[in-house]
Amino acid sequence: MISPILSEEDISLDLVTKGKQSALSKIAIRIARRTGIDQQVVLRGLFDRERLGSTGIGRGVAIPHALLSTIYLPVASLTRLAQPIDFEGPDDDRVDLIYTVLWPRSDPSPFLPALSQMCRLFRGSQLREQLRQARSSDEMLAILEIESHQEFLPNLHTSRVGPDTEMSRQFGNA
Template sequence: MPIKELFHQENSVLSLSPKDKKELLEMLADEAAARLQYDRQKVLEALQAREKLGSTALGRGIGLPHTRLEGLGAPLALLARLARPIEFDARDGEPVDLVFMVLWPENSAEGFLPALSGICRVLRGNQLARQLRQAQSGTEALAMLQSSEAESPDEPA
């Protein structure tokens, strides 16, 4: 699924202020549950279970919490920029301040890994992350994210 279809204009939050990873996951679960009309506790438990398998921090201050959920009708992706970086158990030791959460329907695994890969691909360079950290609005941040996909070369087959 292309980034422009995955991230919608209303799905960005540029001012979250969690004190730690646990609180961030709670805030993301709240945001997702409200947007999806889905059980907040199920979202939170799924995100926490995935983090127990290993941190979803990508490094360079970027987190990609993701999970598949039973009964979800369509994927949801949310871009969050944190007011202050938080510890996220990243391999490079860098605290996280940009978060890309992806929730995917359990019964529709097709497209899940390519969607995660597409996000990682556009974030390879430092330029997009730097731009997202400077964005003045959620709309501007998502426009940057979506336009970066067009500029990112496709992976070889």
């Protein structure tokens, strides 16, 4: 999920901002410059979603997101703020890590699973702390890559079929 839509160029470190609107505006400008997507379309999509409820997920993290009809591939951005801001999240913690996701409205089915994966990934206190301590965008990207692989590797070990597993009993191999 991370590699295909996030590169070093999509990561901002120590962005100075005055609040939630300012942060989303600066992120929209950066995404627009990087991708050619109209800045107002990005901003409108993010603000429309925020009006439904804060995308702050707690523990200093927000994952603003939007479905856009003007894009055909997912776009992501990771921003670490210079100072935490109020994002109206569930735990009233101020936010300093913002992972922004824009998804094509034409292909919405993978969107919720991808968003869910990111929420699970950012629950890890070790990941959050490492991102806060990272000194460069390539270091932040490497941290995300390693953590995302570790998050989902355990599932491979539980899916084996052997003589004494639930799967083997279901398929008549026991």
